[in-house]
Amino acid sequence: MPSPARSDAGGDGAGILIGEVHTGLLLNSASLRQDMLPAVLGLLPGERVRSFERPISHAVSPELLVGVDCDLSTASGTRVRGIGTLAVRAAITGGRVLQGSAWTRLMGGHAEHRLPWSHYLARPGVVETVGRRRNHPYHADLADGFLDRTNNRKAPGIDFGAICGQIMGEVQRSPYLDRRSPFKAARTTLRWVAEESPERRIGFILGDDGSRTTRITFDGQPISAVIELCEDLALHDWLLSTLLDVIDRGMPSDGPHETMMRRIRPAVDHLIHLWMPGARVVESLLPLWESLDTKPGFTRQWDTLVNRIRDQLALRTLTLLSASAEGVPGRNEQGIRS
Amino acid sequence: MLVIATSDKGGTGRSVTSCNVAYRRALQGSDVCYLDFDFGSPTSGAIFSIDPVSRGTEGGGLHSYLQGKIAEPQRIDVWRQTDRETLRSRPPGAGRLVLLPGDQGGGEFSMTKDILQRCTKLFVRLLEEFDLCVVDLSAGRSYAAELVLAATAQQELRGVPHRWLVFHRWTRQHVIAASGLVYGRRGLIEAGAERGHDSQVLADSIRFVRTAVVNPDSEELAGLRPTQVVWLLDCNKDLQELARQHQLGRTMVLATIPLDPVLQMREQLISDRDVWASQIANAATVAAFDQLARRIADDAAWDEL
Structure with a gap:
């Protein structure tokens, strides 16, 4: 049974943070109104849904805890057992984009066997490793193992995908949604690892099949700020991927006007105004976003795509206008002849 | 939208037609997924020419998912993984085409509350990402059919359009059998009403597809003796x-698929290249698939009653 979690609990700053953010389209015909958000995201009775109206509508469900006890994935293939809890929550941005976000802090435990469950419940959002490996430099091994999806390890590790999918599914099946979304969009998955280090850095890798990985080092910011950065990054990466897909599909240059409009319209109606990188990122982590904006250049690509859509629409409008301007006398002439 | 393909008898060409329709719909620009709900004999992998799953997957298919053994069923990107080179790249403007295979050696199972809930969850999940979900049932009355009838009646799927395609060959036995499957005792409409569907609404969402139809006027039959014609x-x-008497008259027919030697010899996707370059398939077959793919989502084709 899930119980409330606190994201800033969890010890002495050691260990690494790992998590996953899944992003997809909310199954509703219209953008969800601000006043509906608490009902849709109220997944835990008695716990408040946090919502914000500015600079963009955004609401976050209460955090739930999920217990795990499994072998963690390692790059070396070494067997490491982890026991503890993950925190997971759902968020809706702009009344339109749904995210499932789960994370935990991996820490070296002091025990050589599983402790009573109360021990782990007292450390919400922490997974402790079990065994004698605590002096071993296992952080890098665990981080690499977690980020490498292609690695055919014996232990698939914690199934973040199932946990994020579960909470997103719960929101999508809400009785307050009509499940008639105006267009369809593939989900994307961002897997991330964050470690404390004197130097702040971020790396971002785009994989096939909607999977992305990112590695962050931060210095002293609260965990919640790191998680929000990852969620913001995942959100904008999804917006970009979805817009790219819409354009790929909707802009064969010689297609009929109606076909193009039908395919491009969802982007204009529902996506373009959602771009607001860094809107909810704390100031001290903003430089990380800015470095991604320099390379690979999220905003630059976004602006190019939006301009392309606007140019296409402008050109089509001009073509239609000139066609109708030529068409009117043409019809008259014919009318006179007949 | 959910489209459910079923038939009373085997050998109607239900799977091969619905795979081709999924393919055509994706070419027309929709995002399409194909769910192999023929648990006894999952062969859609073979039709899409995806060799590793030609008789179902070993890597966690729909059967394992519904029984709660895995969190999400395996998905296969057809454009990327098909063995047929002519199909292997997604043409410009085409949508996604994803196969959710059944499990190898799956077999039938009875419906429980948990299985029903997982099935409903899966449909909601796929409707987020796909314009069209084609659910291919096995021939005859099956637990899978009961399951889909029950799932589509759930509150979560109430607002979502779901349409049933009943495939039958153009013969006396097949016409009578298809009618029985829909209107007979324990047929779709009766079973659906028990599961909470409105009989009239359900009846309006069912159409028939005639397959392997011989057109007496076609050029291929030009060699027949006049008495035969x-x-x-x-x-x-x-x-x-007979069809009219059994409520399978023309207004209830969404498409007629002509008899095609390619489909008789091997069940496969028919690409435009099979028609124009190698000329092994008939243009009329592709035109019929194409039209069916358009009519599935065309409200006018479903409103005319």
Whole structure:
């Protein structure tokens, strides 16, 4: 049974943070109104849904805890057992984009066997490793193992995908949604690892099949700020991927006007105004976003795509206008002849 | 939208037609997924020419998912993983085409509350990402059919359009059997009403697809003796009358798929290249698939009653 979690609990700053953010389209015909958000995201009775109206509508469900006890994935293939809890929550941005976000802090435990469950419940959002490996430099091994999806390890590790999918599914099946979304969009998955280090850095890798990985080092910011950065990054990466897909599909240059409009319209109606990188990122982590904006250049690509859509629409409008301007006398002439 | 393909008898070409329709719909620009709910014999992998799953997957298919063994069923990107080179790249403007295979050696199972809930969850999940979900059931009355009837009646799927395609060959036995599957005792409409569907709404969401139809006027039959042609025309007329009596008349037919040697010899996707370059398939077959793919989502084709 899930119980409330606190994201800033969890010890002495050691260990690494790992998590996953899944992003997809909310199954509703219209953008969800601000006043509906608490009902849709109220997944835990008695716990408040946090919502914000500015600079963009955004609401976050209460955090739930999920217990795990499994072998963690390692790059070396070494067997490491982890026991503890993950925190997971759902968020809706702009009344339109749904995210499932789960994370935990991996820490070296002091025990050589599983402790009573109360021990782990007292450390919400922490997974402790079990065994004698605590002096071993296992952080890098665990981080690499977690980020490498292609690695055919014996232990698939914690199934973040199932946990994020579960909470997103719960929101999508809400009785307050009509499940008639105006267009369809593939989900994307961002897997991330964050470690404390004197130097702040971020790396971002785009994989096939909607999977992305990112590695962050931060210095002293609260965990919640790191998680929000990852969620913001995942959100904008999804917006970009979805817009790219819409354009790929909707802009064969010689297609009929109606076909193009039908395919491009969802982007204009529902996506373009959602771009607001860094809107909810704390100031001290903003430089990380800015470095991604320099390379690979999220905003630059976004602006190019939006301009392309606007140019296409402008050109089509001009073509239609000139066609109708030529068409009117043409019809008259014919009318006179007949 | 959910489209459920079923038939009373085997050998109607249900799977091969619905795979081709999924393929055509994706070419037309929709995001399409194909769910192999024929748990006894999952062969859609073979039709899409995806060799590793030609008789179902070993890597966690729909059967394992519904029984709660895995969190999400395996998905296969057809454009990327098909063995047929002519199909392997997604053409410009085409949508996604994803196969959710059944499990190898899956077998039937009875429906429980948990299985129903997982099935409903899966449909909601796929409707987020796909314009069209084609659910291919096995022939005859099956637990899978009961399951889909029950799932589509759940509150979560109430607002989502779901349409049933009943495939039958154009013969006396097949016409009678298809009618029984829909209107008979324990047929779709009766079973659906028990599961909470409105009988009239459900009846309006069912259409028939005639397969392997021999057109007596076609050029291929030009070599027939006049007596044979007359006989064929008579048979056709009788069948039309029989179909009308069994509520399978013309207004209930969404498409007629002509008999095609390629489909008779090997069940596969028919690409435009099979028609124009190698000329092994008939243009009429592709045109029929294409039209069916358009009519599935065309409200006018479903409103005309």
